[in-house]
Amino acid sequence: MSGEVNIKRLAQELNLSIATVSKALNDSYEISLKTKTRVLTLAKELNYTPNPAASNLRSNKTKTIAVIIPNIANNFFSLAIKGIEEIARQYGYHVLIYQTHEDIEMEMLFTNSLLNGRVDGILTSVSSNEYNNDYYRDLVKKIPLVFFDRVYESLDAFKITTDDYQISFNATEHLIECGCTQISYLYGLEKLPAGRTRFAGYKDALAAHGISIDENLILHYQPEENENVANIINLFQSHKPDAIFSSIEEFAIPAYLACRELKLKIPDDVKIISFSNLSSAKLLNPSLTTITQPAFEIGIEAAKCLFKILTKRGIGDDQNIVLKSVLIKRESTGC
Amino acid sequence: MSGEVNIKRLAQELNLSIATVSKALNDSYEISLKTKTRVLTLAKELNYTPNPAASNLRSNKTKTIAVIIPNIANNFFSLAIKGIEEIARQYGYHVLIYQTHEDIEMEMLFTNSLLNGRVDGILTSVSSNEYNNDYYRDLVKKIPLVFFDRVYESLDAFKITTDDYQISFNATEHLIECGCTQISYLYGLEKLPAGRTRFAGYKDALAAHGISIDENLILHYQPEENENVANIINLFQSHKPDAIFSSIEEFAIPAYLACRELKLKIPDDVKIISFSNLSSAKLLNPSLTTITQPAFEIGIEAAKCLFKILTKRGIGDDQNIVLKSVLIKRESTGC
DNA sequence: TTAAAACCCGAAAACGTTTACGTAATTAAA
DNA sequence: TTTAATTACGTAAACGTTTTCGGGTTTTAA
Incomplete structure (x- = not known):
């Protein structure tokens, strides 16, 4: 009924010491089964839960x-x-x-x-x-x-x-096998291993198939989505990639929007692949080939x-x- | 240098009491500006941060x-x-x-x-x-x-x-204005006000346009996605809705999948509207009319x-x- | 029968804060 | 000048646990 329910309260009602109650609650070997059950049942009855701050303070956990x-x-x-x-x-x-x-x-x-x-x-x-x-x-x-x-x-x-290098290599190879040679790379996470490794997979796959890398086809991610769309449109107009490898999900929708803007047909005019966990990838127009991380x-x-x-x-x-x-x-x- | 840095440590190094240091850190009016700055600078120097457990325990915050x-x-x-x-x-x-x-x-x-x-x-x-x-x-x-x-x-x-009732009413009306009369309702959150209210908006909009409600067009959400797809397919086969109102996002993709399975053209054969926060809604095939909650x-x-x-x-x-x-x-x- | 071991429990300190209260020094009011 | 108020700081208790240590009782082993 009355105020807060803490260990002291339990101890009083059970005529036990605070130490005993605490040990019983923590299932210590020092406490008999009998008193353990006494403590546990009263604790449940009073809806006792230990105060986390006190517990943290003392135990450092x-x-x-x-x-x-x-x-x-x-x-x-x-x-x-x-x-x-x-x-x-x-x-x-x-x-x-x-x-x-x-x-x-x-x-x-x-x-x-x-x-x-x-x-x-x-x-x-x-x-x-x-x-x-x-x-x-x-x-x-x-x-x-x-x-x-x-x-x-x-x-x-x-x-x-994840196996960023290998999967990027494979994805790039997939584009190459589809007949693409001018594969634009939408570069994200440049300062991180993940980003660098993905790029390396792309580069090495190109090299493995004797395709020289074209710096003009590499586009760097900008925090504002509009800029990315504009940049992709620019890229399409200045150079003519036949595929886009988007290394981050944030680039996928801008890529689609750019194609739509330019009335480019996917995959006829340009093929697109993207790192992505979009659950709706299969329902996009057209459905999006993805590298999906677990x-x-x-x-x-x-x-x-x-x-x-x-x-x-x-x-x-x-x-x-x-x-x-x-x-x-x-x-x-x-x- | 040495062990943990706490209030006691600060107090010792500054020749102050623990209380004074604590008050200084909490910007108490009882402490002079001079000692406050002394305390604050040393605290910053030693990278002191208060122990949250101790603080919580004492202050109940x-x-x-x-x-x-x-x-x-x-x-x-x-x-x-x-x-x-x-x-x-x-x-x-x-x-x-x-x-x-x-x-x-x-x-x-x-x-x-x-x-x-x-x-x-x-x-x-x-x-x-x-x-x-x-x-x-x-x-x-x-x-x-x-x-x-x-x-x-x-x-x-x-x-x-959110204005679930009104927006559901409006959305249903939109379907009606598009010429639909057999509007299937994919019912989610049935036990919650949100779900009930959405349904009420749907029902009232139908009534307002003199369309009688058909219980057979109402489908209830199942936790397993596959079941939902199957149920929607069933619904299409047994009754012939000309529109689908999906009251939760979880129904949207199954609806699309069902249409794809049955080779139904959206929006020609059936129109679809769904509650959804999918960022890719505009890129679906076809793009999805949504009720988007803020x-x-x-x-x-x-x-x-x-x-x-x-x-x-x-x-x-x-x-x-x-x-x-x-x-x-x-x-x-x-x- | 006796010593050792096992079992069960309690007293009290400790964790690092916050805060009520006390007090000395200084300042303002009378 | 005396008194009251203000300022600035310290003492110590308290928050609710966990844990060390110690002791008393019972059981086991010798």
Whole structure:
């Protein structure tokens, strides 16, 4: 009935010491089965739940992890979060979310604010605007941290990535096999390994088929969507690519819009392929050939990896998990 | 250099008491400007950040809110979270995420686990599988809570919703004006006000135009996507709707797939309209006429509302904010 | 029968803050 | 000049746990 229900209250009503109640709740071997059940039943009856702040303060464990990502409203990241959340749930952990808007200052601000014991560990997919290796080299010593998708490659840290190079190579080859030679590359994540590796796969595939690379066919991502559409239109008008390889999902819709604007037929006039987790890719006009990353699974694996570290189990395994993306061929490459 | 940096450490190095340092950090009027700056500079120098657990424990404030939603990987909810996170950032709050998978048991489990002082407030969009008014009637007395989109209508609580009735009415009218009379309704969220209201808008629009409602044209949502496709196909075969009104985004792609399967031409054979936040709606084949909810703004408003409560400002204003959805007419209704 | 081990529980300190209260020094009011 | 008010800081308790240590009782082994 009365005020807050805490350990002291339980102890009083059961004529036990605070210590005993606490140990009973934590299933300590020091407590007899009989008193354990007494405590548990009263706890349930009074709807007792331990005060997390007190618990954290004393034990230095928070049962909380943080996820730091550039943008929540993105198919890839929201799927990854979904995976992370589900694993966290299994382990009884809570999940904090921070979005950086691709701003490394924010990223560091958030991360620093987590170092005082607010969380037990961090999952992060770093922002693309700047590459700050030094900061993260220090950071990984201070707190359990797992990178996913957007990682710092040279760092000795836990990383979950995908086979960006191979899948980009394959995708480019697919375009070549469809008869394309003037393959425009829409370049995203340039400052990150993921972006560089995708580009390398593209380049090497061209080279492997004796196609020389044309710098004029490479377009760099701009944060404002309108600019990208305009740039793609420009690209079409100045040079005449017969295919587009979009290295990030954000380029896919602008590419379609540009084609529509110029009345170019996909895939007859130009073939399009894009990294993407759009659930509606198969219903686009025409359906879009995609490189789809296993976003959900990446979240799962990243979270599992972190919990391995937190529970001190299975450390020493390879720190680098690489998952396979899948190339889904549809009408936009039409062959 | 040495171990952890906390208030005690600062106090020692500055020859001040712990209390003084704490007050200085919290900008108390009791402390002179001189010592304040001394404290602040050393704090910055040593990279001091207060231990949140200790702070929470003593002050009963966590600077944390929780967001409870059915599913993160959903355009509407990820946009809403994005809005919530941005506002939380402005207020210096942290955001916990929980997904219920439309399971009311989980929903209650999560919520209960937040009542012991883990968060200062909750934002929730309730699960659709069951309607548990009693639970929430008690809950809103225990903790600041704001419902968004999926609300409990009869509750005296803060609610952020959209004009579901009006926009459904308008959308149905749009179909009627396009010449449709056999308008199938794909029914989602049946147990929630949002779902019921959308249906009411549909029904009333039919009535307003002298069209009698045909129960056979109403299809209820099934959790497994395949079932929905099959059901829609069935519906087409048994009755011959000339339009589909999809009341939730989850029905949109199945509807398209069913049409594709049956080789029905959209919008010639059948017109389609759907509630949706798909960014690619305009690029579908054909582009999809949508009722688009202001998901991001809903998140913004919900968070603002919660922070109003938490800062005790502006309470007494209307507890019910209704935002406008927008009907975006595209090719799938073709007129 | 006795020593050792096992079992069960309690007292009290500790985690790092915040805050009510007390106090000395200074300033303003009478 | 005396008194009251203001300013600036310190003491210590409190928040609700966890955990170390110790002790008493019962069981087991020798």
